[in-house]
Amino acid sequence: GSRTFNDPAQWHADDGGQWHLIGIPDDPGMVVHDGQFGNRRTTLDTLAAPWDFFYDESRSRLYVYAQQNPTLEAKQFELPVVEFVIGPLEQDHIMLRDLDIGHGRTMSLLAWDSDHLTVSDCRFVGSPGNHIQFQNGSNDGVVSGCYFDDWNLLDKRAYAIQAIEKQSGPVDITDCTFTATRQGGGEDHAAIMNDYNGWIRTVRNCRFLGNGGALADEGVVIWRPSATADSVVIDGNLFSELGGTAIMVQELEHFGATPTVKVV
Secondary structure (H helix, E strand, O other): OOOEOOOOHHHOOOHHHOOOEOOOOOOOOOOOOOOOOOEEEEOHHHOOOOOOEEEEEEOOOEEEOOOHHHHHOOOOOEEOOEEEEOOEEOOOOOEEOOOEEHHHOOEEEEEEOOOOOEOOEEEEEOOOOEEEEEOOOOOEEEEOOOEEOOOOOOEEEEEEEEEEEOOOEEEEOOOOEEEEEOOOOOOOOEEEEEEEEEEEEEEEEOOEEEEOOOOOOOOOEEEEOOOOOEEEEEOEEEEEEEOOOEEEEEEEOOOOOOEEEEEE
16 A cells, blocks of 8 residues: 655655655555554654654655655665555455555555455455454455454554444454554554454454563453454454453443354
């Protein structure tokens, strides 16, 4: 979901180690230099360390702190330019396999009113928000054999996999790995989130590798599932060094659901 800015002529020098790009119409959410992520700052005058960045919406400019032209500091500089990388919007029976997906402005993959989406053996790295969101009545989703790293880079509320609203689900998640290279933060940074009126039915044989707490919140959260949720199975998973609770199950009855819950 990103575009490269590797031409030195694209960059304009300011005082005090600041460089900027012009004509950036949307907040990119993050910057990527040689596969690493910059540090977002909220004001221009707080740029002080290499790869600190600030987006000035009023001027459509992105500012980066660097001792010299950023193209001399990194071989590859990228900015997210699309809202999400892949979006099966109102499209059914889609299979995504063996893809490397990331660097969208808000998320990596959005399933919107899309039934029977299967995502297998894909790699998701680097997102300001979610990696995968099942939304607006997306039913019968499957995620298997995928690798997830570094989501919620805006340090707000976002997840590796989320099912939310209008009875999205069931979603079955198997044989996936969730980890964090960069320290996560924000209000909510869980790996798997059954959110308001969604339904994650199965989490099986997954690995949640906290990397000393860098995966800074819960592994699996089942919260307020949709009324259609009749079962939840969390089976055979590994949880290691998380910054929060491994498994949280709460308020199952909010929408009238009475699922059988099995944790083994």
